[in-house]
Amino acid sequence: MDQDSSQHICNRTGCTQAFSSKKQLKKHQRTVHQLQVTCKVYGQETRVTLDRQEDEAFRCPTEGCEEESEDPVRIQKHVKKCDPSRFQQARVMPVPPSDYVHLVPAGDQLIDIPDYPNLAYNKYANILLCTRCHIGVPTNEVETLTAGAPGMSPHSSDPSDPSLGGGSEGSEE
Numbered sequence: 001m002d003q004d005s006s007q008h009i010c011n012r013t014g015c016t017q018a019f020s021s022k023k024q025l026k027k028h029q030r031t032v033h034q035l036q037v038t039c040k041v042y043g044q045e046t047r048v049t050l051d052r053q054e055d056e057a058f059r060c061p062t063e064g065c066e067e068e069s070e071d072p073v074r075i076q077k078h079v080k081k082c083d084p085s086r087f088q089q090a091r092v093m094p095v096p097p098s099d100y101v102h103l104v105p106a107g108d109q110l111i112d113i114p115d116y117p118n119l120a121y122n123k124y125a126n127i128l129l130c131t132r133c134h135i136g137v138p139t140n141e142v143e144t145l146t147a148g149a150p151g152m153s154p155h156s157s158d159p160s161d162p163s164l165g166g167g168s169e170g171s172e173e
Contacts, residue, residue: 030072037072039079063087
């Protein structure tokens, strides 16, 4: 080792590295020995303190961001610019392609209700199913949905709607 490098020795316990410039020594101390860094969070006035992890890296606190760095200055700059909206994804269930749709035939799981041709009872799911729109209603909610309603069909408020079996048997009026 030449004489210049011995002028800049790391004074941290257990570290004996020497550097040719003070700038290199400071970078070493920052990237190896600094255990915490305080960062300004994107779009906020608040600051967050990040701890160096077991793998020696600091991790961005923004949910969904996987940025990490051993250099605290680099992670500070990143956290300040890390926009959380970049990681927010729409939480809408995609509509499955029609070839994946499998309608269960009546008689397998479904029990036809003769008085109501557009309704069936799914004995496994314990729901009433509209055979026109395939919307199911749990049996414990049927009374609540039909109470005070003129008929049981969500497709029409007319009690003589054919989906009700041609009469107002489904209503209590």
